Amino acid sequence: MTDFSELNTRALLQAYASGDVTPSEYMAWLIERVKRVEPKINALYAFKPEESMKQADASTLRWKKGETCGPLDGVPVTLKELIATVGDPVPLGTAASDKTPATEDAPTAARLKEDGAIIFAKTTCPDYGMLSSGLSTFHHLSRNPWDLTQNPGGSSAGAASAGAAGLGTLHIGTDIGGSVRLPAGWTGLFGFKPTLGRIPIFPYYTGRSAGPMTRTVDDAVMVMPTITKPDWRDATSVNYEVLDWNVPAADVRGMKIGLMLDAGCGMDAEPEVREAVISAAKRFEAEGAQIIEIGPVLKREWLDGLDIFWRARFWGTMLKLTDEKRKTILPYIYEWAKTGGDADPLDVVKGFDATLAMRDTCAAAFQQVDVILSPVNPNVSYPAEWASPTNDPHKPFEHIAFTMPWNMGEQPACSINCGFSTSGIPIGLQIVAPRFEDLKVIALAKAYENWRGPITNWPEF
Template sequence: MLDDPGIASAHARNDGVSTLNDEDTRETTVTSISSLSAAELQPLYASGELSPVAVANDALARIERFEPEVNAFTVRDDKVTLAMAEAAEARYLRKEPLGPLDGVPVTIKDNIGVAGWPMRRGSAVGSDAPWPEDAPATARLREAGAVFLGKTTMPEYGWKGVGDSPQSGITRNPWGTGTGPGGSSSGAAVCAALNLGCIHIGTDGAGSVRIPAAFTGVVGLKPTYGRVPAFPVSTMGFLAHLGPLTRTVTDTALAMNAIARPDARDMTAVLDEPLDYVAGLPGGVKGLRLAWSPKLGGDVAVDPEIAALTKAAAMAFQELGATVEEVDPGFADPIETLMTLWGAGAALALRNAGPDDRKRMDPGLVAVAEAGEKVSGTAYVDALLNQRNALAHRMAQFHARFDLLLTPTLPLPAFEVGRDTPAHGGYGEDWTRWTPFTYPFNITQAPAISLPCGLTKAGLPAGLQVIGAFGRDALVLRAAAAFEFARPFARVDAPIKSV
């Protein structure tokens, strides 16, 4: 599959930071703007070899070309995009850039506020009115000089792990347009895969950054809860994290440097001094104790190719100097805890939606909300406090023995587009049945990242999940950078048509 002209192999330095010191590399890279990462753009902007306006125009041209095939955007305003790029270019000409993300193109998921653009949350009944203010992550990116390309698609209210909605239709996977990209950060993952912008901000309430990252072969980080503030707060409450999707671990770290900062509008935001996640990337994994859990102790059916690819990826950490032991963390599937909180959150989201509105909405979302309306206050508080705390305590004990936990991100490759579950029926009709590796770590609020770790025979990506103890985001990123250097990721440069 790597012989396909639409696919290239990515490489990075040992510290995860790309370099343009070699003159031949510079000439080759600059002639292919579509391949550049955020880390590679800044030195080219600073030297005058490339301009933010040229990069923005290149991204807009590729969006125009690919959007009919993948349907990744809900909002675009090219005038706003180019005005932001022109402002960034003027700062570079004055030798006054705002930082490493000045002039870097980014996208924002449709459930995150951008001042002046609507926030429909993927809903058929969402408002077209301009949102009045930037969300915290959006504000930090604007302050850093990032260039906004638009807002990206998601299922209605982010309720499921696939990429269709009544508002925007079906979003397609660039690795095979007959398959779906996963969700709920669907458009963000597609844009990351095709490098339509370098940094893409998504949300993750049960896997919604990591699921599409695995299906589309990109890096997707769910930070520790509170690292990236939210406003308005999600109806999914303490399950919902904000995090970046990118092509490289370094770009993920750059994004975190910008967005992982306190904001007074979120009372749960971490108030610690912000970390430099890029500076923390070197160091490798030598001496770390890693656990490999191929099924998290459950009976989930893992596709044989995914099982082989993820096991090989996990064992690659041994070659990097870590110890890897196959062991399960020892907790039962927390699906009931998830669905108690998920259903109540959906009920809250739809509390003002009357019968006529609900007829226009995704029937699956309406069903979850109606089930959530029956959740008692006692059951909700028990799930929110007791059950979450018990699982978090179990994982804290586990991480006293192991620095990191490795699992497949998902047990299967991307499946038929427009479906909530694969047509073969092996996972029933409930989308959470094929996401057992992601949602437990929303309940614990721990950091987890999905990394591309190979392609199936059909040319579809597999994802390896790396989970850290609560607050150990820097360690998760450090391990991810070491893996990226040892096992360069395959990339797709244009949508691959499939049925």
């Protein structure tokens, strides 16, 4: 069988149009690849090879007749399991959840189907999507394809594993504190969290976004016009704009770029991470940008306050469960959330108010610079079996200090690979722009990707 692993989304669609490849041929290849690779990485949930093959055959006929139903007709895609698809349960990564099938598609799923994409599988996440880990009481343990003993990160763990392993070109995750960017950083992917509300999401919540996780910037560009289309169910969504996501690479000459190497709290960036990010910043400088070192946008009391708020919120969710169901929750998550039941209500309110304080400081940071560069993940890696980089439920958010503030501030941000550790694990560079300047992030990521060159050593299985 022909190996299609080198095709990105744009090339795949061009091959469909020319007749060099049909959706049926590509799907047959992908199904065989999944069967070979998936037992090693445990990235997928609700994999449906027979149904996907039928959809691919229907797409093949449409292409032959010149009657395609949308710009992504016949392109396989995965969705994080938190994004509902009609007929499939939404287990939330936990054995404790109700497994009743969803009765309607979430916005992202609906838009992809309307534009002809084939949702051939969902991807895994940890319990309640509240870990940066592939550890779950419902799904098998997801692993990092670069080193199967290591964690892919999360909570979009399966999407990261699937993308790095080449299980198709398009994967969509969700991100409320870094859950797209963190695993993208640890697995070498481009992970994009747009301005809050740019991609309609349901259910929505403070800081919660959806975003693509792909091997190249161009793959993300190809899916953004589809998944940004409006949906009334997201009351936090921004006014819909028809944007030209296929922007050229940025000319950075004269641009003021902030370099943030201190997150203000949490884990310090490890030496290899720090060196890779500084090296990336120097490349921007060599291309004509002015690099300005800037201080953090996060304070210890705000990170701790958000921790208290989220503990209390999730304990409220768990109180709705029976005692028997609560016992099936991952002990790390249960122990973390249970302390929220004892929290002082005033501390919980202060914790929510911390999100507004972060919003202020994030906006203020762009009064002196045009964009900001920083690490994505402070650490190089951690064991696959760990629930988080600290593996300590009393210190659950020490690794999200570089990423989480931009969820609360609603700025667009991405992770793009900027090097590898001596152990061979990818390192992510974060690029952040002011609210609504999503295209600037894409243009800067394209520029850096061009300077860096393609990743040629993706994991082989």
